[in-house]
Each structure stands twice: as structure tokens, then as C-alpha cells.
Amino acid sequence: MFDFLFVPLYNIDMITQEKLTILTESAKYDVSCSSSGSARKNAGGVGNGYIAGCCHSFTPDGRCVSLLKILLSNDCVYDCKYCPNRVSADVPRATATPDEICELTMDFYKRNYIEGLFLSSAVTKNPDFTMEQLLLVVKKLRTEYGFHGYIHLKGIPKADPALNRSAALYADRMSYNVELPTEKSLKLLAPQKSKESLLLPMKTLTRERAQFVEEKRKKQVSGHFLPAGQTTQMIVGATPEADGQILRLTQALYRKMQLKRVYYSSYVPVVQDSLLPDKCTGQLREHRLYQADWLLRFYGFSVEEIVTEGENLALEYDPKCAWALKNMHLFPVEINRASLEELLRVPGIGGRSAQKIIQARAYTTLTFESLVKMRVALKRAKHFITCNGKFFGAKNETAVRGLLISAENGENAVQENLFSLLPDTGAVSEKKILFSDRQNALSALTGEL
Amino acid sequence: MFYLFDGSENGFLTAFLLAFQDKNARISSKSAQLLLGQEPVFVRTDDDRAQRAKARLLSFDNGCHKDLNALLRCGREDNEQVAFEYLRFLAQKKRPVRGMLAEPAVYRAVEYIKKVGLEIHHFHGFIRFIECESGALYAPFEPDNDICDLLVPHFRARLPAFPFVLHDVKRKKAAVYDGANAFLAPLEKAEIMISADESAWQGLWKKYYSAVNIPSRERLKQMRGYMPARYWKYMPERS
Numbered sequence: 042m043f044d045f046l047f048v049p050l051y052n053i054d055m056i057t058q059e060k061l062t063i064l065t066e067s068a069k070y071d072v073s074c075s076s077s078g079s080a081r082k083n084a085g086g087v088g089n090g091y092i093a094g095c096c097h098s099f100t101p102d103g104r105c106v107s108l109l110k111i112l113l114s115n116d117c118v119y120d121c122k123y124c125p126n127r128v129s130a131d132v133p134r135a136t137a138t139p140d141e142i143c144e145l146t147m148d149f150y151k152r153n154y155i156e157g158l159f160l161s162s163a164v165t166k167n168p169d170f171t172m173e174q175l176l177l178v179v180k181k182l183r184t185e186y187g188f189h190g191y192i193h194l195k196g197i198p199k200a201d202p203a204l205n206r207s208a209a210l211y212a213d214r215m216s217y218n219v220e221l222p223t224e225k226s227l228k229l230l231a232p233q234k235s236k237e238s239l240l241l242p243m244k245t246l247t248r249e250r251a252q253f254v255e256e257k258r259k260k261q262v263s264g265h266f267l268p269a270g271q272t273t274q275m276i277v278g279a280t281p282e283a284d285g286q287i288l289r290l291t292q293a294l295y296r297k298m299q300l301k302r303v304y305y306s307s308y309v310p311v312v313q314d315s316l317l318p319d320k321c322t323g324q325l326r327e328h329r330l331y332q333a334d335w336l337l338r339f340y341g342f343s344v345e346e347i348v349t350e351g352e353n354l355a356l357e358y359d360p361k362c363a364w365a366l367k368n369m370h371l372f373p374v375e376i377n378r379a380s381l382e383e384l385l386r387v388p389g390i391g392g393r394s395a396q397k398i399i400q401a402r403a404y405t406t407l408t409f410e411s412l413v414k415m416r417v418a419l420k421r422a423k424h425f426i427t428c429n430g431k432f433f434g435a436k437n438e439t440a441v442r443g444l445l446i447s448a449e450n451g452e453n454a455v456q457e458n459l460f461s462l463l464p465d466t467g468a469v470s471e472k473k474i475l476f477s478d479r480q481n482a483l484s485a486l487t488g489e490l
Numbered sequence: 491m492f493y494l495f496d497g498s499e500n501g502f503l504t505a506f507l508l509a510f511q512d513k514n515a516r517i518s519s520k521s522a523q524l525l526l527g528q529e530p531v532f533v534r535t536d537d538d539r540a541q542r543a544k545a546r547l548l549s550f551d552n553g554c555h556k557d558l559n560a561l562l563r564c565g566r567e568d569n570e571q572v573a574f575e576y577l578r579f580l581a582q583k584k585r586p587v588r589g590m591l592a593e594p595a596v597y598r599a600v601e602y603i604k605k606v607g608l609e610i611h612h613f614h615g616f617i618r619f620i621e622c623e624s625g626a627l628y629a630p631f632e633p634d635n636d637i638c639d640l641l642v643p644h645f646r647a648r649l650p651a652f653p654f655v656l657h658d659v660k661r662k663k664a665a666v667y668d669g670a671n672a673f674l675a676p677l678e679k680a681e682i683m684i685s686a687d688e689s690a691w692q693g694l695w696k697k698y699y700s701a702v703n704i705p706s707r708e709r710l711k712q713m714r715g716y717m718p719a720r721y722w723k724y725m726p727e728r729s
Contacts, residue, residue: 058694061697083650103716145694152618152619403589
């Protein structure tokens, strides 16, 4: 008669450590981890959005853990040349049940380990089937489990648009990976994917989102439709496209598709294939692309100002320095008079410093000393500004160039990367790679799996 | 002169009034700050005078109470001195001074206020709850600043059905949410019964943490920069 009081001691849907490991290992190279952009409210149940995003931990590789980044399955039917989970690869396979993923998300979230779920999957059986499975998980999580935290869902190319639309009603953000910057490269390395199959769902979702926002404004619909928008990711260096070309695509994605972010992952050679280069793409190149990406999004630059189409970004210094060196006639600017736009174009001065300067100079004339006290970084900036008429930088352009390069060398994170400039570390010889690294490098080829 | 007060806000404001004209005033609630042989002024908290001082300060800058609150919570040795100099500067200028970032009294205060705000944001992420047998969540932690009650609204909004305890182990106090109301309580040591599944979930979390790392791209310095080692003690993945 007390049957109804029975509570199972063990959670029946608890995922095993082995499965969790396989599905995480296969998902971890997806670069995106952001949990920002959604202000979803708690409506009973568990969780809410955190508009600024929130990092819950940091791994020894210096990356943040914000979302539970996991694949529903790594059992792929595709055979993309660069992918560790391609059907012809000999790797352990696993598939989780929707309840396993839901339980895991709920229990991690409750303990404040994570800000939400980043769910992706290999293409199992066919795109529609895979998308249905993903949809099943997010729907279950939202409706049965009452989860209102962040969900980032990876879209499956070539899946039925109706499935994507349904998923968008539950997810905070969706992403399709562009993978490679041109159609030609895609044909070569990922023959089952085409530019159209990757861009079309993005376009459709962008249009549907705009429509939803409009209808919501008129109070014809309620709920959410991808409140945190869409992102994408591409591999850099597997194919010969120049930075200029990559950044032009990036700019188009921001302007035409209203993407929130474009992520880059530098290519590491592991699969022996005559179609793939045998050289590592330095992480420094990836770093420079991100810096240029920031200039596009937050500093009012257009790609045409930064780099020509066939050109790569300079590796010796950041793209803003490179731009400033080409435009020395615009400098130095007077810190007490320059507009916000002008300040933002000074190398070394970021959004926060620019704001501080504008705020503080309303009360007093700023000197070099006051900038130091206000903790405005001046290592680069001093060559491009005057403080109350006084100039503290180097006398000529050659000296400025040299000092900017040494400023880069002084910064640890980048210094490490500068080794990738050395010619002999570029090519990775088979023998040098330890097994674990090789495994890693295999998976590192792409975030999309 | 050295002005020693009881650590309360009214105590601080009383000391503020006493020390206002004193160019060499040192204000603190920590007697450890005293130099050997120094004779302090023991400030007796006067609630009425304190409230009048507060009203006057608010008339210059409505937001200064928030600043004072953050500064008194700041865990730095000289936080009260910084608060004193900031508010004295405000009283002299008789208008908001927050934007005068080139002034020492202002940029020091702004720096400390930011530290407190940043740590609150950090602990929105770094808090680790342990599930108790009753279903309640318990999180011990040791923040630099006195912020445990300031974390409550965040967790209450996202976990409304779960009673939880945020235990500042260093300051021996806890912010408690009982499922309906939140309050502060002194708490030296908590004895909890963990739930049957707790260690299994912790095990999965540790497994996840090590699986999601990319060993060939080790950057420990960066990790420590983002997540200082002093916070690791109560995080299962790092302890």
C-alpha cells in the first residue's frame, strides 16, 4: 500500500561516464561556448537566461566552460575528408538517449556547473532523422523537464525546414557551420555538403526570426524564436583562401544574415590525404582573424579598410596597428578632443578605455599621467596620441613599427603563438605527434561533427 | 588621527563626520590596521547623526549609497579609507564625482566597487551546489568580498523551487533561501547529508571537465587568470 512512496535510489537515466566521455570528446572542438544574448525568464521549473552570458569554469587549455557541449550521437554516415567522426574512421561510437541528455542537463544545471546545453550530433541515418532526434531532446527539455536555461542547437544541413523552425521555437541560439570559405573548397573536402545547403537554412531562419519578432510586436504570437540569434564557424587554413576573402565572407554574414558571431578554428593536419595541406595553421593567424572580427563588430571598421581580398593579415602586430601604420597621416590624435570614433581607432585603446577617457575629460584636461592612473593601456597607444599637446611616442615610423612588434612579443599569450611563425614547426611530422595529441588533432580539424 | 568604528554603515558615517576636517584621517573598523603605540579615536555610533549625513550625501549624488554599500563590502584592507576619501571628495564637490576618473579619490573607489561587482559575476558561475538528502542545495565558498547575500536574487530567480544555502565559510555567515524567503544568518559550520546521487553527478562533472579540455593546447596561466586558484577549493573539477 506504500508503493507510491517508492523512490528509486539511482537515477535510471543517468548517462555512463564512458558514453559521456565519447560524446564530449567528439563535441569539444566546436569553438562557440557563449551563453549570452537570451533573457528567457523562469516560468516555473528550472533556469533562466543570463543576457551577458556566464562562464562556470575554465579548463587547462584556457577555454571557458559555459554550456554542456555534447553530441547526441557521433555515429556519422557522412565522409567529410577532415572529420574524425567520418564514417570511414575507426573510432568508438556512442549514442545517448534524449532522457540521458535531459537528466544530465538538469542535474548539472541545478548544481550550477553549467549555464545550459550546447547540443549537436553527427548525421545518423539521414539529416531529417537526426534533426528530429535533436528536436525531440530540446522539446522534451523545455516542456517535460521545465528547463528555461540556455540551449544552443546545432542545425543539421539538408534537414526539413519545418523541423528547423520547430527547433527554433525551443532553442535560444542555432548555428550552421559554414565549414570552408568557398564552394570550391567545400566540393573538395566535404562533398556531401554544399554552400547552398549550409547557407539556405541560415537565410530561412533569419527571415523567419524577423517575421516572428514583427508578429510578437503586434502581439499575434508569444514565446521565443532564437532570442540569441545564429552563429557559424569555419576552418581556416585547410584550403588556400586568404584572410581578406575570409573576412569578406564574415562581413557579409554579419550584414546580410545578421549573425551574432563568426568563429574560426585553425586547421591542424592529421588525416593523410593528398587534398589536405600538411602544414599547421598557426594559432596566431586565428588570433588575428578574431581581432579583425572585433574591429568589424565593435570598432566601426569595414573589411575594405583592414585588408584587400587576396591578402593575409599581418602577423607581427594586430590589424588595428597595421591599419594605423598605413594611415599615419590621421595621427596623432589629441586625447582631450578626439571623438569616440577616433579614439576607438587608436591602437591599444579599446571600448572601455575610450569611454573612460570621454567621461574623465569632461571634468579636467587629461595628461599622460592621468591616463596612466586611469589604467589606460599606453604601450601601443602612446605612439598615436597627444596628451594636452604633448607627444610621448617614438620619433619616426620605423621606430614605432619596431616598438609595436616588441609590444606583441612582451605579451605571453601571443608570444607562445609567435613560435608558429617559425618555418620548421609549420609542418607536423608524423613521428612528432604523440597518440593523444594525434587523437586531439584529428578531432581539432573541425568543430562540426 | 586613526578613527576606529564598529564596521556598521552608521558607524562608518559617524566616523566620516568626525574625521571630515582631519587632513590625515585614517578610518577603519579593523584594529589590526593600527600602528604600534597609536592611540585611536573609538567612534561611538550615532544613528541619528549618521542618517543625517547620509541624507546630505544622497542630496549630492543619489547613487552614492550603492557605492558606499559596495565599498564597505570590499575585502581590501583599506576599503573603508577609500570609501571615506571618495565620500569626502563628493561632499566637497557637492555633485556626482563618479566620472572624474583622473582623481585619485575617485579612481580608487571605482576600482574597488568594480572588484565587488566582478566577484558577484564570477560567483554566479563559480558557485557549486551540493545536493542534500532533503533536496536543498548547499554551496560553501570563500569570496574576497562580503557578497553572499548579493548572490541570492540570481539563484532565486533561476531555482525558485529549491531551498539553498550560500555559505561564506571565511566570514562564518550564510545567505539562506528557504523556498519562499531569503535571510542572512551566522553559520560557523554546516553539517549536511548529501543525496544518494550526489557523488555520481560530481563524478560525471569531473569526467566531463577533463574530456572537454584540449590537452595539446595547454594554457594554464590563462586558466588561472580567468579562474583564480583561491576559488578552486569548493569546485569539484579543480579540488
